[in-house]
Amino acid sequence: MSGEDLSGKLFLFQVGGPLALDVIQAATGEDFADLDFIWHRESTIAKPDGSLMNVRVYRLGVAGTLAYEVHGSIDDAPDVYRALQKAGEPSGLVRLGLRAYGLNHTENGFAQSFLHFLPAYTEDPDFLQYLGAEPEEVFAALPGSAGSDPSKPYFTPYELGWGHMITFDHPFVGSEALKSTRTTRGPVTLIWEPTDVVDVYASQFTPGAEAQFMDFAANPIWTGDSTIVFSDDVRVDGELVGISSGRMFSSSYSSMLSLAILDLEHSAEGNRVEITWGDPSTHQMTIRAAVGRYPRLELPKNRDITLSGSAT
Incomplete structure (x- = not known):
């Protein structure tokens, strides 16, 4: 088995919550309702000048409910971040900090290394x-x-x-x-x-x-x-x-x-x-x-949510 160290080469941003699909679709201009839990596919997000940035959208995240991750080249990270923020404005998207990562994991009952256990x-x-x-x-x-x-x-x-x-x-x-x-x-x-x-x-x-x-x-x-x-x-x-x-x-x-x-x-x-x-x-x-209650979060889990066009 071999691997490649991609540190500093790729970014990932998470968009989580019941309206996460709306944000992803607004940012990409594509229908992602058919993307099942844990699956992913390539897409694009436009820069302000209209040129397209290649990204990969995953249906997963740490929100404990519907969530997506957007991955891409680190060079495109600032533009993708701003595009996601703009796409989320109509849905009330809120930017969260580092501690929210740990808060989500505790609330949704998914233990995480270096937060809840030591590898x-x-x-x-x-x-x-x-x-x-x-x-x-x-x-x-x-x-x-x-x-x-x-x-x-x-x-x-x-x-x-x-x-x-x-x-x-x-x-x-x-x-x-x-x-x-x-x-x-x-x-x-x-x-x-x-x-x-x-x-x-x-x-x-x-x-x-x-x-x-x-x-x-x-x-x-x-x-x-x-x-x-x-x-x-x-x-x-x-x-x-x-x-x-x-x-x-x-x-x-x-x-x-x-x-x-x-x-x-x-x-x-x-x-x-x-x-x-x-x-x-x-x-x-x-x-x-x-x-x-375990998990404390009472929202439906990502894997259990069926979207229009989804086979989940």
Whole structure:
């Protein structure tokens, strides 16, 4: 197997939401209602001078509902971006920042590496050498009450809710390990107790009792030249039952949410748990939480949406 490093050569922009199809069709001048989930095809978008830019449109995204990606040459990125913005004006298209990427993943229940779990790339010396990184540099910076133990934010595909995508009709790295895996944990949404969250902020005004600051609306997902994973311990009656990550404030549900990989016996909706907030070396606080709907987002999933002309 071989690959080509396309870093800095291609762009991708995502357009998500119930009116995403209208934006894509306005930008390209083509009917994309027949494009099924996860499929893609080539198209063009016009520059202000009328010349055409080649793009590829994919029906996928992180919005948790209808979404598309537009890919193309990095040289065309500014013009395509402006064209998408203009095409979206009648639909009320809103430009979002980097943190929205993490917010979407937590709200729609799709765990993402470096937001909700730590990839095992540090166990591959050749890949680490390629990156020019050292394991201790990565692990020393792991924030959250779960601490710097890299095994805590490691999860199997089954624990992340991806078991339905695993087939053993072909060889792949890790297949034997997965065959012998017994699933005892699964993904849930945690809804943080508002009064406990407020107490974290209120502690900032009590000298000597300050809890670790809670960034709003979410934990940072990028620092320097790498992404980071905030992982917090989740307990029931003092016993560790899971790991919470991807904390974010949902303006849609007026709630502080996170994803957690929780022991199955505690994962029923409505169950109560406690999250330990703050790095081990800080003044930690306990935040009560309830297991909520998973995924929290109540819009139909992209794969389940049938559009006029679509075979989905």
